[in-house]
Amino acid sequence: MGKTNLDLIRECDNFPYHEDNRAAYTETLNNYHAFRVNGFDATLGYILNSVVEKFPWPKSYWVIDSGAKTVTLNTPADATPEYRSKLVAESISEAVKADVFEVLRGWRNENYPVWGPGGQLILDMERCASPLFGIVSYGAHMTCYVQDEAGFKFWIPRRAKNKQTYPSMLDNTVAGGMCTNEKPFECIVREAMEEASLPESSIRSAIRPVGCVTYSHIRDARAGGETGLSQPEVEYVYDLKLEPKVIPKPGDNEVEEFNLLTVQEVQDALARGEFKPNCSVVIIDFFVRHGLLTPENDPDYLDILSRLHRRLEYPLASHC
Incomplete structure (x- = not known):
């Protein structure tokens, strides 16, 4: 059939619906860290736990909280989208050099936007990296x-x-x-x-x-x-x-x-x-x-x- x-x-x-099956939703969500940006009270995507472990996060501007299961771009609250995008691009570049993710081999030279509450542009990132961040x-x-x-x-x-x-x-x-x-x-x-x-x-x-x-x-x-x-x-x-x-x-x-x-x-x-x-x-x-x-x-x-x-x-x- x-x-x-x-x-x-x-x-x-x-992706399971919380309303339909809370157990399945919770079990699935446990596989991910929430992607956040300092200054915005919102989850912008979900990053697979294995990605969090393998990604070469620069500690100077990324904060990984294993207990809360969050990955936060720790830029000033008043940072510009251009500045945040620059740091994310640098981070992705390091991951490309390390060749730790197959999806990054399909480089597109196209940027996808990340939107915050109220439709505010927070940053953008290389298209092929977007699934890694779950945006x-x-x-x-x-x-x-x-x-x-x-x-x-x-x-x-x-x-x-x-x-x-x-x-x-x-x-x-x-x-x-x-x-x-x-x-x-x-x-x-x-x-x-x-x-x-x-x-x-x-x-x-x-x-x-x-x-x-x-x-x-x-x-x-x-x-x-x-x-x-x-x-x-x-x-x-x-x-x-x-x-x-x-x-x-x-x-x-x-x-x-x-x-x-x-x-x-x-x-x-x-x-x-x-x-x-x-x-x-x-x-x-x-x-x-x-x-x-x-x-x-x-x-x-x-x-x-x-x-x-x-x-x-x-x-x-x-x-x-």
């Missing part, structure tokens, strides 16, 4: 489709087999992470040009923002590098209806090919577990919004709706 829609959501949103990352995903009397068909890419993360798995038509100071809409436009060779002039006015999905993921081996890393995410979601003559084409080395699949073909691929976990969630969200997944055809409908939008326990950004 294949995976159900709820199975796929649980596979992505797999909330932000991205944008878009489903491109054609529609006629026969129904929906979806442009589905297959990830390159040499990608560090989720190689050869199926993906959303366009998807990418949001760097510091990048807005969701500009991110998806950029990714549409880079990944699918879709022309900016014809898609800007046609892309529809349709919400977001949120989840808290614990990485497995398919993500590449260390397993067990905490990765909470906010993914802004977009739809783009294409004319039949418009065909996405790989624009970089991240995608091998695009194929136009029917609803049934997508559902079958979902059931076989061929999609990257968070891409399954975005596809399911599309099915709900367009009436392809209903209370009448899925017994888990209410659970699915609630699990598409997890309330994350970290400060979040407003991209207004």
Whole structure:
């Protein structure tokens, strides 16, 4: 028997819920230290205990409290984001030199922001290091489709087999992470040009923002590098209806090919577990919004709706 829609959501949103199973939540949380920054009363992420033990923390500005299970960047409360970012970058650089983490071998030269209470930018860090600190990352995903009397068909890419993360798995038509100071809409436009060779002039006015999905993921081996890393995410979601003559084409080395699949073909691929976990969630969200997944055809409908939008326990950004 294949995976159900709820199975796929649980596979992505797999950090236990305190409300559902306090014992499982507590047991899982015991595997992590809370990442904090001096001057902010908030947990900004969860760092795996084994990462805490192996990371070469400079003692001049990091405080490790094994009893409280916290890792604190001990900068002045009035330090600037630039200063905090500089110290974090230096720390990550030392870890790269020591070559103690596989995820740091996939250097991206892109920075991800860390937001504090009230949407205040605290610092940013190299993208590939973000799972080590367990910070909330932000991205944008878009489903491109054609529609006629026969129904929906979806442009589905297959990830390159040499990608560090989720190689050869199926993906959303366009998807990418949001760097510091990048807005969701500009991110998806950029990714549409880079990944699918879709022309900016014809898609800007046609892309529809349709919400977001949120989840808290614990990485497995398919993500590449260390397993067990905490990765909470906010993914802004977009739809783009294409004319039949418009065909996405790989624009970089991240995608091998695009194929136009029917609803049934997508559902079958979902059931076989061929999609990257968070891409399954975005596809399911599309099915709900367009009436392809209903209370009448899925017994888990209410659970699915609630699990598409997890309330994350970290400060979040407003991209207004």
